[in-house]
Amino acid sequence: MDKEDDLVVNEQLSLFTKPTKKYKSESILERLIELLQSDLNFHNQISNYNSHNFHSFPAKFPPQLPKLFIEELTKPNEVVFYPMVGSGTTIVEAYFANRKGIGFDIDPLALKIAKVKTTPLNKKELRKYGSKIYYEAKDDYFKNREELYELLKIHFDSKTKKFIDYWFLPETQLELISLWKQITMIKEEEYRNFFEVIFSSLIITKSGGVSLALDLGHTRPHKIKALLDKDGNVVYGDENFELSKKHFVTKVIKSSFEEFRKRLNQNINNILGHSVGTKPEIRFCDSQNLCLDNETVDLIVTSPPYASNAIDYMRAHKFSLVWFGYKIDELTKKRKEYIGSESTSDYYFEDLPDFTSKKITDVSTIDFNRGKVLKRYFSEMKKSLKEMYRVLKPGKVAIVVIGNSTMKGIDTETHKCLKEIGSSIGFIAPYIGIRQLDRNKRMLPASKKKDLNSQIQKRMHEEYVIGFYKP
């Protein structure tokens, strides 16, 4: 282990695992209420420490949020579970607090990111691999272009290649395939995963990274109208493009190699040099059918997808998953499996309680199909909450962080519906905490609404922290 690594870890531990303010109540239920009434905004706090910033992820919550509940509601070595693990925020915090973290998701990219963020790796080895990838990929790009063109032909099936051609410049494709070729040569899986996550982070960023997309890590991809060089000249797209609009629909060309080098340095600085706690378990599992025994979990902290497919994970993630070898058709099929997806054919709906059913009826009256989509969402969330109830030990807590959506102009009031559903299956939901979102930090669906002062708009800038207690 490097001395330097030692220092970094100690520094990280002392800075970020300091116990937060102590809450008074002895009973878990009372302490839960106290925590939910505390300041849950965490504005102006640093959230990119440790590995939290390895890869952008929509609706990633601030690490201080799971940290608070982990420290106040569990003891060292207890089990902290994160169904719908996303980029692993809760698991990273559980790891640093020496709790046993378990995280599940059905998204291949989310699982990879969450694993890499909690895997200690030797920094010297990473630097060695990193510079080999960087220099050899660049060398190939300049000297072996024909071979790289051939590789591009065999790496994708025809439909996936059409997708690649639409979203990536030919030169960027060559850069990316040369980096990818070097990454696949790494034999040790944990090290290869680290570089795959860096590779993906070159593409999936708020601004669409080295692809021709905008808003990739944010909401739904739109293709740029023009690509500019660093002097502002149009190098791709509409040459007569009205420059007054350029802020919204243009971007500046970036070299994948230099972006790789930049991310490499950042991520190596923040990776764990050695183990600090119990190794988390992160794997593929549907939150509606949890691969865990009854009453084995001490705390759940999770943020499920929003209703109405407001954040379409696969729509963004496919931009890097196609490079990983997934075919565009299989990703499109997979997209239907996510909670909140819009496909409702052959779907088995759950019985839902009154307030939730009324919400679905309100939407159905305006648009029958959208009503069905909302019913699917609440049915999936009911199944997931039932499973959370099953795996939690009695006397323990599940924290569910959720925002609202609008469907056909109707506020879904998801927090009220989930509270009602949770109560109907046996949870006590004593209080809902409210957080004001820091929109500069958290990537959320963009709003087209102009009236930012309307009630609905105000609620769109809030997020709800529901505390479920299992008696």
Ligand SMILES: C[S@@+](CC[C@H](N)C(=O)[O-])C[C@H]1O[C@@H](n2cnc3c(N)ncnc32)[C@H](O)[C@@H]1O
């Ligand atoms: C809001 S994100 C979680 C983000 C996370 N809080 C973070 O900080 O990175 C929701 C996650 O739910 C996952 N998901 C959707 N449907 C799922 C299902 N049926 N089972 C498990 N995970 C699912 C998505 O893949 C996504 O990663």
